[in-house]
Amino acid sequence: DIVLTQSPLSLPVTPGEPAAISCRSSQSLLHSFGHNSLAWYLQKPGQSPQLLIYLGSNRASGVPDRFSGSGSGTDFTLNISRVEAEDVGVYYCMQALQTPPTFGPGTKVDIK
């Protein structure tokens, strides 16, 4: 199975400041079609996960443009340009290149 690691696991943030979360894969997630099979999700407290980024760098519908995804192969980053209070929760990366799909351990983001 493909193993995903995230860092940091805990991220206290200041509203208005940028934030970044790293996701590393044990194998390349580059598909033969040229895209990266990596997605980012945010699970807000008490809610189900919501899709933020798919195929490595594509923002999902309705996701604010302060969220961006980058990276390729085995190293990926989720960036938040200016954190807002509503961005608190646990962020997960997920690979969909191989079955079983696997998730990173999650990064808990809260306000300082």
Added chain:
Amino acid sequence: QVQLVESGGGVVQPGRSLRLSCAASGFTFKNHGISWVRQAPGKGLEWVALISYDGTNKNYADSVKGRFTISRDNSKNTLHLHMSSLRFEDTAVYYCAKVGLPVTSQGFFDFWGQGTLVTVSS
């Protein structure tokens, strides 16, 4: 708008069975693969099972293989997960999640239901 509504959760004794359902609306159900993903209390996300858009391909996590069965009824826009020989470690919130791209079985999940809690307890 896309909606996925899970039901069927509850408290069940170890070794017993339970069937979860997921009612879908707001998209062409028969065109999309669907997965079950679970989350144990206070833990991360764990993929459980996947069924292809037409029901011909099914995959399971090793932790549930031989005990859980995923199925779908495209005429009723409904997904099921039959869970048997339940164990304490199956206690979790179970989410159904829609594969974002049509026809393909693999891919990111673009919509999730609100989840249904399964508690295995004696």
